Amino acid sequence: MIEVTGLTKAFGRLRVLDGVDLRIAPGRVTGIVGPNAVGKTTFLKLLVGLIHADAGRILVGGLPVSADGAYRDRIGYMPQISTFPERLSGRYCLELLKDLRGRGAETDEELIGQFGLEDQLTKPLRTLSGGTRQKVNAVMAFLFRPELILLDEPTSGLDPLSSSILKDKIARERERGRTIVVASHQMAELEEIADDVVVLLDRTVRFVGPIEQVKRGTHQVSLERAVAHLMIRGVAA
């Protein structure tokens, strides 16, 4: 689903990704993990085209990430932080997105009911709590039944019930054959929902493969321990 070759990105003098090669398999849930500020969000933003690569190539479903943005029709993206126009309602924003994509009928709004958002969507967005806005954000990511769903710290700010609802949704979409990429610090959560994991360390990919494999390879009992192990080895090296 995603093919990345030689991906390099620097912000000024700070080189975040350096010659990253990576393939993310379709129909699976892949977690992106690594230390703080390693470039997880940058990686997702590069896939959506919010950030431009300095070098390298990204293919999403065989289409190159390009300026015209047509490939984004296949992508649903849930950013880590979201602010909407304060005085518009959530419903208005959803309708705007439908309008922009030229799709209204075949959208997936099941999360609205599950999160109990119907009433909230009629209010101006500035009156909603951070968690509620995060739910609106999640609704938007799944709205157009995209082939590829990119989620950046999706459960941060959500209460346990909403977090469970979102994780169930991810599992259902995986069953439907969608590709889901989750950047997260919550290792236990990734262990629950993800098949594969990409470990970013020192500007490059240190490991990519099934979660079980990274645990076996590092002789650790949990993903958290396994990633920590890789980080320590990285420092030692």
Next chain:
Amino acid sequence: MSGGRSPALRIARAQMRDVIRGRWFLAYLGFVILLTDGLSRFGGDPSRAMLSLMDVMLLVVPLVTIVFATMYFYQAREFVELLLSQPVRRRAVFSGLYLGLMVPLAGVWTLGVGIPLLIHGTAGGSERVTLGALILVGVALTLVFGALGLLVAVRTEDRLRGLGVALGVWLLTAVVYDGLVLLLVSTLANYPLERPMLGLMLANPVDLGRVLLLLRFDISALLGYTGAVFQQFFGGVRGAGIGAAALLLWICLPLMLAARSFTRKDF
């Protein structure tokens, strides 16, 4: 939603809807209406009232617009990211943002000045043309400083710094520039300065606006060196044409630079 067909118009519609419900927008509208109403009641004869209005306009419209545009872009940042994650071209998002801000702000000036003056009957006969020019220059300055505001905000990551730069641009064009020109004129009083002066006028949108209006008031010689030079060189129509073309350039150039930075920017 039955917005325009192009993504840019759809985005502009949503932004307009958001902007016109904001407190600062309503405050600006109220200010322009009260100002125009007050000046047409107590500002003496219609021509004087419109002259006073012009003086206030040349300070207030650039200030309000550039600050509004800069802050608006920073506040819309995450929403812009959401729009950019849709299958929409970046230029469409940029055009939508600019239009969505410019239509309401230009509308404030047009309606806020036009309606009170028409109600009071201040603008009758030949003064209607002056009123038209006043509104047109106000709208043009809105478009110029809206483009400059977006340019500053797109290129400056830090909000406070961006606001500082925006205020600096306003201070330079609306306040300091005339002082510098006067200084130059008095220092080099013995030299023929007409041609350089013309260049200096074209180089500042606020002065350009002033020149265009003074030509209409027909008292340019009394109101500063700027207008006199323009009148002397070009007379009515030709001067207005060249001035308007320069003003158009002042809208297009920053807008193109801002659009270019916007399409290359990392969000």
